Amino acid sequence: MRWSKALIPTHKEDPSHAETTSHKLMLRAGLIRKLTSGVYSYLPLGWRVLKRIENIVREELDAVGCQEILMPVISPAELWEETGRWGVYGKELWRVKDRNGREFALGPTHEEVVTDIARNEINSYKQLPFTVYQIQTKFRDEIRPRFGVVRAREFTMKDAYSFHRDEESLDETYRAIYDVYSRIFDRCDLVYRPVEAATGAIGGSSSHEFMVLSDTGESEVIVCECGYAATSEQAEGVIADVMPVEEPGAMEEVATPGMKTIEEVAGFLKIDPWRLVKTIVYVADEEPVLAVIRGDREVNEEKLAGVLGADIIEAAPPAVIEKVSGAPVGFAGPVGLANVRQVIDRSVEPLRNIVVGGNKADTHIRNVNHGRDFTVASFEDIAQIGKGDACANCGKAMDSFRGIEVSQVFKLGTKYSDSMNATFLDENGKAKPFVMGCYGLGVSRTVAAVIEQHSDDDGIAWPMSVAPFEALIVALNNLKSDAVREAAEKLYEELKGLGVDTLLDDRPDSAGVKFKDADLIGIPVRVTIGDRGLDKGIMEVRLRKSGEKSEVPKENAGAEVLAIVNGLRG
Ligand SMILES: [Zn+2]
Known part of the structure; x- marks a missing residue:
């Protein structure tokens, strides 16, 4: 190609709105241009890189017998209603209507569509296992698109789906795809790390993410010398005790006028933040829930959803908090609210004489002791684990790094085949649900990840x-x-x-x-x-x-x- 005739619009200066190296350089080097928030055009240089990565992905998947297909971007709402995801997916699912008012989704992922194909076309165990994939434009109506193509509303993804007669067969393919992904990222010359991950809206029993190490990555990964590695949404660990041995004191109300944050109340009462146990009101599948955790720690919402078995979990709006606690926002506590479901974090177990919200305006209660002043059915792990916390496997202090998630693999089991009644006949002529796996890889994201690791000041x-x-x-x-x-x-x-x-x-x-x-x-x-x-x-x-x-x-x-x-x- 002759540069004099090519569309390679370069810029000397960094664009002001771009935060990360890859976003800046993709704009400056003329790889992409923004059309609207989270939506980009690929110009010749960007498109060439995207195609080369696609071809690496294709070669490696084809080499292990995966078959390339192409499913429609658009799919009818009824299909999503079969699995319940029309509701569960929330606002990230991009919904459109046709001229007759019929609703459709612009696909963020294709489990429903591919399961529909399998239930119509695959009848016998003799046709299993098989794996199909596509490389296609995907849509996700992100609340806050950022970092250029890393968190975009329209992006290119490779998604693969495997169908099996049993878990053993799924395990085999899962491992094979895991190895394929390692080869793909090796060929892209990326430094990456596979980590245990949460299953999120896709669901299933287990999941791994491939994280490309990058200081500007939006995901945090917790790692230990012993080899343990997990995303911060998923990481398990042990939070060190901070509590000296104390005899329980008498519970008493204290006036805390206008003091709502941990810092304000701890400062006012001259106590360490860990002694102030905070109570956060959530709405889980439309039911209010209290999450109770040591004041210096944060609730991990993925873990909380797991404990509750909830599909959708959100911080409660002020009206719900006021209704549940009978107090303005900032004064909720576990004492006297036994009628509301409470989830108490393990970090609270060793604590005595804690301070909690008093469930009335401008009031906290001190010298509160669990068991005596509020009931705990069981302590749960709902805490966000971070750098410095002890590894659950070996007890050593863990480290953390930031990364870009370039792919995720899931063992779906029969989640989709059960709800969509997608079955095959086994050798005894008995109908069984397909056991499924799914394997995503962000192609446009990988372009950004390569730039994060392969760039300098120039x-x-x-x-x-x-x-x-x-x-x-x-x-x-x-x-x-x-x-x-x-x-x-x-x-x-x-x-x-x-x-x-x-x-x-x-x-x-x-x-x-x-x-x-x-x-x-x-x-x-x-x-x-x-x-x-x-x-x-x-x-x-x-x-x-x-x-x-x-x-x-x-x-x-x-x-x-x-x-x-x-x-x-x-
Ligand atoms: Zn360890």
Whole structure:
């Protein structure tokens, strides 16, 4: 491709609204352009990278016998109602109506559609197992789209679904896809880590996420030396005791006028925040619930939903809090509210003489003791675990890192086949529900993840495997110098003939502009052709990533560049 004719709009300055390296560089290097919030166009460079990643994904999945299909973006509401997800998915599910008022979803994922195909087309255990996948545009009406293509409302995803006669067969495919994902991310030259993950709106019995390490990643991962790794939504651990041994004191009300936060009340009463046990009112599947936890810790809503067996869990609105506690927001507590379901975190168990909300305005209660002043059926694990907490396996203090979730795999079991009545006949002629797995991989997200790990102050430094072009020829002073222009054209044609995907910078710009742009768009191998070098009979070859330079004789520049590109192709 000739840069003079190409749509590669580069910018010198960082766009003001972009927060992360990948978002800034994708805009600056002309990979994407924003159409509206969370919706992007891919320009030629971005599209080329996306296609290369898609092809890696395709090659690796095809190699283990997965079959590519294409399902519609749009699917009828009735299908989603069969599994209950029309309600469960909430506002993230992008809903549209046709001219007759019939409702449809723009697919964020395709479990319902693919299960519908299986129940219609697969009758016998002899047809199992099988795995299908598609690479397709997906929709999620994010409340706060950000980080460019990382949290977008429209994005490209690869989603695969497997169908099995039993759990053993599912385990086999799950492990195979897990290995395929490792190969895909290795080929993209990513540093990543598979971690245990929550199952969220997809559901099922177990799940792993592949996290690409990145300081600006929006997910937090908790890790231990012993090998334990889980997302912060899922991480289990032991919260250290802080409580000295104390005899229970007499419970008493204290006036805390206008004091609603832990900091305000702890400061006013001159106590450590951990002694102040907080009570958060949630609505779980339309029922109010009190979550009670040590004042210096946070509730993990995924865990709370798990304990309650709830599909939808949300912080209660003020009207509900007031109705439940009989007090304004900020003064709810477990004492005297036995009629409301309470979930008490394990961090509360060792505590004595705690301070809790008094369930009336401007009032807290001190010297509260569980068992005596409020009943605890069982202590549950609903706390957010973080860096420094002890590992549940080995007891060592755990560490954390940030990452971008590039894929997630789920063992769905019979969640979808049960609700959609999708069955096959086993060898005894008995109808059984399909056992299913599903395997997502964010293709557009992977583009951003690669940039996060392969960039520097000057721009992107693509790994050869996903680069938009393999080589860039920079022709200096090409409008004035016939020698440069001719040498550049000759090398360009030669490299194309040798199968090297090449971009020729034949623009009329200065050397400074061309070098800056070359560093910004990050093509792995750059060949510079100028009058001075040609007079000496050489061209300069520079590797974007290492900055390593070499001079090659102009007569065999083509063969030399091919050898270098081949070396980087891996
Ligand atoms: Zn450990």
